[in-house]
Amino acid sequence: MNVGIPKECRPDEFRVGVSPVGVRLLKGAGHACFVESGAGDGSGFPDEQYRQAGASIVHSAEEAWRRADLVLKVSRPTLRELDWLQPEKALMGYLYLAAAHPGKVEVLLEKKISAIAYEQIQLADGSLPVLKPLSQIGGRMAAQVAARLLQNDAGGHGKLIGGVAGVPPSEVVVVGAGVAGEAAARAFLGMGAHVTVLDRDLSRLQWLDEFLSGKLTTVVAHPFHVARATEYADVVVGAVMVPGERSPLVITRAMLRRMKPGALFIDLSIDQGGCAETSRPTTHEAPTYVEDGVVHCCIPNLGGVVARTSTHAFLNAAAPWIERVVVQGVEAAAAADPALAHGVVTHAGELRNFRRVSYTRPAE
Secondary structure (H helix, E strand, O other): OEEEEOOOOOOOOOOOOOOHHHHHHHHHOOOEEEEEOOOOHHHOOOHHHHHHHOOEEEOOHHHHHHOOOEEEOOOOOOHHHHHHOOOOOEEEEOOOHHHOOHHHHHHHHHOOOEEEEHHHOOOOOOOOOOOHHHHHHHHHHHHHHHHHHOOHHHOOOOOOOOOEOOEOOOEEEEEOOOHHHHHHHHHHHHOOOEEEEEEOOHHHHHHHHHHOOOOOEEEEOOHHHHHHHHHHOOEEEEOOOOOOOOOOOOEOHHHHHOOOOOOEEEEOOHHHOOOEOOOOOOOOOOOEEEEOOEEEEOOOOHHHHOHHHHHHHHHHHHHHHHHHHHHHOHHHHHHHOHHHHHHEEEEOOEEOOOOOOOOOOOOO
16 A cells, blocks of 8 residues: 655644654555655654655655555645545545535545544544544643733733742633543643533543542533633633534633633634634634633644654554554455444545534635
């Protein structure tokens, strides 16, 4: 199989679809790898490391896409990239199609592309093993991003996350107690914040309370509880997701209007459309906007600027499924592995495992 590894083209996306170690394993199994020149630079993998691993270096993104039977990416592809993908080939990456530009879905269907979304590979216990490391990174990054954005010079209202003797810490509210929400809560606790976590799953809240020895406050996420918690918060972190669907809108504009002026909202659900009515994607270069007096930070590729950590982390998780696809092909691998089958979102011109909604992003 010919495997293409293009350079990620989205702003401030420094991760890469496969490391040189991954190329070495693929090459050793008899597969050819075509790596776009500079694809690994942001993650600390120069072209020479890929050459030594056995890859062929190509000098355009179009060539990396057109020569591939399977393209390995990180971030969701652009329409231009999908234009280069040859019919009846395969694509693996964090695709988030449920909240993507609708034209992308049509291209995948028309070309009969076998598209596997890493974020939807799901084990029998409901866990998402390839999404998990990036959710952990995003949750931990939320705390360091918040510490910066609460500063006056960044547009915040000038509070230190952990406070000091005689001055109380910041109030942090995390909506969603999944992997990202847990990681965010732990990171904020480590910085000395007072943390409240809301979720609809009482058993998850009970586990989190026991795991963290009661160091945080847990609340069932009824709408009136979400409204009350966001009202007193200095920082609200949205960490709500449903595999294969657009994120539910659990934070309303009315709730945000009652937040403190200069308070901060970080939406970790933005890859899947966002969990607040006021959410819209931002970038690392322009990370925030202010709406109804609240500073919003909604960066889809939050982990893209810690590329070395992120690339190693997600490839550690994704490697077994990449191997199954290159050895068996998408159809046979999905038939043999229910977890992988959950990740197949388009195949042979058909939709799989995600629900379309009446939602569009701006043209990309």
